[in-house]
Amino acid sequence: MADNLRTTPLRLRPREHRTILFLGDLLMGIASIFAALETWRRYNFTVLFNDLINSGFGETRAQELAILRADIEVPFWFYLLPVIWMILLVELYEPHVAGSGRQTTRGVAIAAFFGLAAYSLLFIIRQDPSNLPRVGVGAFLFFASFLTLAWRMFFIRIYKRTGQLRRILLIGAGRAGQTLAELYHSLGTRSFSIVGYIDDDVNKIGKSFQELPVLGVSGQLLELIDTYHITDVVVSINGEIQGETFQTILDAQEKGMEVTRMPILYEEMTGRVPIQHLESDWIIRSFVDGLPVSGFYDLFKRLTDILGALVGLLILAISFPFIALAI
Structure with missing residues (x-):
């Protein structure tokens, strides 16, 4: 799946x-x-x-x-x-x-x-x-x-x-994740939908925090992404991330999933930086968050590829008569 x-x-x-x-x-x-x-x-x-x-x-x-x-x-x-x-x-x-x-x-x-x-x-x-x-x-x-x-x-x-209403899954149902959920429910209208959490604390599975359910553990991330048609994964874990969880996040990102950190989504919703949830390396991570390629670049690259292919086919079609004569 x-x-x-x-x-x-x-x-x-x-x-x-x-x-x-x-x-x-x-x-x-x-x-x-x-x-x-x-x-x-x-x-x-x-x-x-x-x-x-x-x-x-x-x-x-x-x-x-x-x-x-x-x-x-x-x-x-x-x-x-x-x-x-x-x-x-x-x-x-x-x-x-x-x-x-x-x-x-x-x-x-x-x-x-x-x-x-x-x-x-x-x-x-x-x-x-x-x-x-x-x-x-x-x-x-x-x-x-x-x-x-x-x-x-x-x-x-x-x-x-057109599907631009993003469906978000929060990784971590702790304080950072619940802060996002609380802020999400306080917004009158939203440009995305938070589906729920995943958390490796088995005592939280099946429970709801800030009106959002804990859907599973990190090992089920890829399965939950497919089941709930998730478009974005938000890492809302304070402190060190377990190796298995980190590897699962990398696997999801490798398959094209958008991975964002909690402070980035918080800033998007409010225009403010959540100081209480920042870590010591937040400046470096913020720089890395700006590196992913934008949608406009993907669209431009795809159009350029198509245009280049059409030009190549046109040149090939024009060359066919001359190639036939040479043969």
């Missing part, structure tokens, strides 16, 4: 999820700029058209003149609004927040409110407020809020449906 170990083909880490969210938000911000400019232009056209009609111009003539005069002067800073918008969304890039529809909706609403409040304040203190593009900024905030929220909801749905 262990030979059928299941792993996720493309592994995306939290920082890569943040990159995807960053690029998506930037794209939505740029789209909002174009939508706001078009709305601004149409608003100017409508106002000019109505003024010309009220001035006695015919509908056809008024439309022609309104089209000619409806051009807008866009200040340079207006094109920087997507960057400002992303700064307002800075709290929405944490994994446990990005996976929550409720927190995402609240975060986007707060960002829109602060953006509107800041611009209103600028409008009040500005000596010549008539030069400020009220319609353009208002339209941008509307489109940015709507598009960003739609994009984030799409991200959450795809994130949960």
Whole structure:
């Protein structure tokens, strides 16, 4: 059964999820700029058209003149609004927040409110407020809020449906493991699922700690990974790891399993380092934790291999006629 170990083909880490969210938000911000400019232009056209009609111009003539005069002067800073918008969304890039529809909706609403409040304040203190593009900024905030929220909801749905919702098994049901479990249950929404523990203390087998069961001992690690479709193994053992346990962890990692230490997952969930659970060599281990290849690198490498193979086949196909003539 262990030979059928299941792993996720493309592994995306939290920082890569943040990159995807960053690029998506930037794209939505740029789209909002174009939508706001078009709305601004149409608003100017409508106002000019109505003024010309009220001035006695015919509908056809008024439309022609309104089209000619409806051009807008866009200040340079207006094109920087997507960057400002992303700064307002800075709290929405944490994994446990990005996976929550409720927190995402609240975060986007707060960002829109602060953006509107800041611009209103600028409008009040500005000596010549008539030069400020009220319609353009208002339209941008509307489109940015709507598009960003739609994009984030799409991200959450795809994130949960494509297996990116990680299934984690904790190695060690002691103080460190239970700390993770307690923190896990305190989160309103999670970007992963903790299935349970394994522990070599036979007295803990079958019991639950912090609402998570102890599923077996370290010798059953590979079997449990396959049975529960585990994608990540988190080492939550304080102190020295037994030789048999360490070898089992190496076997799982050799088969493609993602192995992480407890402080790394804790920091991912909270943004803080668990000082009370760090060991004297944590700096060296933190450096080693940064060495595994990212999912983006794996994807790029695979695409490069496919592209190279296609180029080779194309060259071979072109060479066949000449090879046949030579023979």
